[in-house]
Amino acid sequence: MxxxxxxxxxxxxxxxxxxxxxxxxxxxxxxxxxxxxxxxxxxxxxxxxxxxxxxxxxxxxxxxxxxxxxxxxxxxxxxxxxxxxxxxxxxxxxxxxNSAAGELSVVAPPSFAEGVLPAIVASFLQKHPGVRFNLDSRSLETSRMMIATRVVDCGFMKMPIAGDDLHCEPLVSSGSACVLPARHPLAAHEVLTPDLLRDAPLILLGSGRQWRIQVDQAFAGYRLRPTVAIETHTHGSACALAARGVGIAIVNRLLARAYLRDDLVMRSFAPPIVHQYASVTSINLHGSRLVSAFLDEARAELAKIAPDD
CATH class of the missing domain: 1.10.10.10 (Winged helix-like DNA-binding domain superfamily/Winged helix DNA-binding domain)
Structure with missing residues (x-):
């Protein structure tokens, strides 16, 4: 044949x-x-x-x-x-x-990646166990470049965010708070103001950044200057230092939640300083089921872990 x-x-x-x-x-x-x-x-x-x-x-x-x-x-x-x-x-x-397989790369600020994303990623992977996940932490400018050029699929950044090559969607807002040992005398107050903190050694983050400028302005409104005991750059280290009793940490309430322990308490800081974060993708990213599913999960999880912020 x-x-x-x-x-x-x-x-x-x-x-x-x-x-x-x-x-x-x-x-x-x-x-x-x-x-x-x-x-x-x-x-x-x-x-x-x-x-x-x-x-x-x-x-x-x-x-x-x-x-x-x-x-x-x-x-x-x-x-x-x-x-x-x-x-x-x-x-x-x-x-x-069905967004059940594939690979997802995400970039976020260190404190956001350490304090907030673990719960989001764990919940997402439980529903999409076949997905390979890569989580990166970089500086603001490097993160912006990685998202815009699609080195990563998406990211989380603090607003405001500049750049017409990015698509930003407000995701979550958070107030500021003080973290201090439960035994500290000031723990008796529900709200801590610069006036109450005038003589307290403080643990502050973000020297030279907008957040730090806002803290300084809050104290200036009371004609005071913060007594800075320690400068640091992550919420994890700020809370760990507060637990050691070396000072009271003024932090982002949302990012500090993950570091609270039995011997630490969180008290609101006034006047209010609000932090707003956005999910960010490249303007050239279109129709990614996996990214959409992950960002939906982020919104749902943040609604649970930060309902009052």
Whole structure:
């Protein structure tokens, strides 16, 4: 038997391969037809067409029975691998369509990545266990560049955010608070003002940044200057130092939540200083199911862990 001219092997149809596999498995064209939702003559025609395409016989016809040839068995073994591979492709396509597989890269400020994102990522991966996750922490400018150039899929940044190459969506707002040991005399107050903190050694973050300028302005409103005992750069270190009793930390309430321990309490700081964060993507990112699912999860989780901020 010769192959049909001008019929490359690449034109072998998936249906024909499925038919061959089912006939090999069941040993009967009738049984194969029932399993595949075909008629018995349809199975016979499909096998005959396949034989003409490949140029050799797959079965002997012996008194109405189909007996596999040696070449037929050899081809059928490879067909099983091919069909299994196609099924894996179909399964992966379904997973991607349902945001159940793939890879997601996210960048965020260190304190946000350490204090807020673990709960969001854990909740997201519980629903999408096939996703590979990469979480990075960089400076503001580096984060902005990584998001704009799509080195990462999305990120979280403190507002305001400059740049017409970014799409920003406000995500969560948080007030400011003081973290101090539960045994500290000032822990008796629900709200701590610069006047109450006038003689207290303070642990402050973000020297030279807008947040720090706002703290200084709050004290200036009382004609005071903060007594800075320690300058630091992360909420984790600020809370750890407060736990040691070396000072009272003035922090972002949302970011400090993760570092509270039994011996620490959080008290509101007034006048209010509000921190607003946004989810950020490249203006050129369109229709990513995985990013949309992750940001939806972030909004839902933040609504639970920061309902009052």
């Amino acid at each position: 010769k192959r049909e001219p001008n019929r490359p092997l690449a034109t072998l149809g998936v249906r024909a391969l499925e038919t061959l596999s089912e006939v090999m498995r069941t040993g009967s064209a009738t049984a194969a037809a029932a399993n595949l939702g075909m008629t018995q003559p349809g199975v016979s025609r499909t096998l005959a067409q396949l034989e003409r395409t490949i140029g050799f016989e797959l079965f002997y016809r012996d008194r109405g029975k189909l007996v596999p040839t040696k070449d037929g068995r050899l081809l059928a073994e490879e067909v099983e691998f091919a069909l299994a591979g196609l099924q894996r492709v179909a399964n992966l396509a379904d997973d991607i369509a």
